[in-house]
Amino acid sequence: MTSSVLITGANRGVGLEFARQYAADGWRVLACCRAPEQSDALQQLGVEIHPLDVADPASIVALKAALVGMPIDLLVNNAGVSGGDHQSFGDIDYTAWEQTLITNTFGPYRMVEAFVDNIAISTGKTIANISSHMGSITHYDSGDEYIYRSSKTALNMVSYNLSIDLKDRGVTVLAFHPGWVVTDMGGPDAPVTPSDSVQGIRRTIAQCGPEKSGAFLNYDGTSLPW
Ligand SMILES: NC(=O)c1ccc[n+]([C@@H]2O[C@H](COP(=O)([O-])OP(=O)(O)OC[C@H]3O[C@@H](n4cnc5c(N)ncnc54)[C@H](OP(=O)(O)O)[C@@H]3O)[C@@H](O)[C@H]2O)c1
Numbered sequence: 001m002t003s004s005v006l007i008t009g010a011n012r013g014v015g016l017e018f019a020r021q022y023a024a025d026g027w028r029v030l031a032c033c034r035a036p037e038q039s040d041a042l043q044q045l046g047v048e049i050h051p052l053d054v055a056d057p058a059s060i061v062a063l064k065a066a067l068v069g070m071p072i073d074l075l076v077n078n079a080g081v082s083g084g085d086h087q088s089f090g091d092i093d094y095t096a097w098e099q100t101l102i103t104n105t106f107g108p109y110r111m112v113e114a115f116v117d118n119i120a121i122s123t124g125k126t127i128a129n130i131s132s133h134m135g136s137i138t139h140y141d142s143g144d145e146y147i148y149r150s151s152k153t154a155l156n157m158v159s160y161n162l163s164i165d166l167k168d169r170g171v172t173v174l175a176f177h178p179g180w181v182v183t184d185m186g187g188p189d190a191p192v193t194p195s196d197s198v199q200g201i202r203r204t205i206a207q208c209g210p211e212k213s214g215a216f217l218n219y220d221g222t223s224l225p226w
Pocket of ligand 1: 015035054055079081131133179184186187
């Protein structure tokens, strides 16, 4: 049977590469983005495109209604924002902080609440939350970037919590650092290509069963410290 993957923020960057690779592998790709009419690169892949703003609960509810009863083997919570330019001590944009938490933390959680039934009736039963090593408390000894870091630290906790709450339903929940990737967010100097990042994450997902649920992993499959 054909496997299906739902990807958020699939119109560019890492999300677009997920859509490209899973489509090339013959998966049914449910590619979600805020502005389908402007998603030229995604449209060229010939995948199913659905409108979705993960920061808008009504948008998530509308997609849930459109996909009732459809098995989703893999949910890739990829959509994310960097939090903007004012996130240093003494120079915090609180509105941006709120919006970043809504997108990077509430968004993935709301997606899981909305689609857990679709995931639980699938064969794959996997959720991949695209986090960041910048959310790791152990890994960092520098300051700054309060907004982005706190949103991803919170996402890591949400991922771990979900791994416990969804264990009885057989759902595997993984948090990933995709590497520092060449995208609009990562910039042109990043050392990892979207292709290598997504290949690594896909390979790791394919190797991870329920026993790995709750893990925080680098894109190459190695464990990361919380
Ligand atoms: N690139 C890196 O080096 C790096 C490192 C660590 C972690 N990450 C994480 O990896 C993920 C992908 O990053 P990227 O580098 O591909 O970023 P990107 O190039 O900036 O793309 C971000 C994607 O998220 C979408 N998005 C943002 N807010 C959204 C919302 N409210 N609803 C739906 N979609 C939304 C964007 O859509 P629009 O086009 O509509 O804005 C875009 O498709 C993010 O979660 C990011 O935090 C990236």
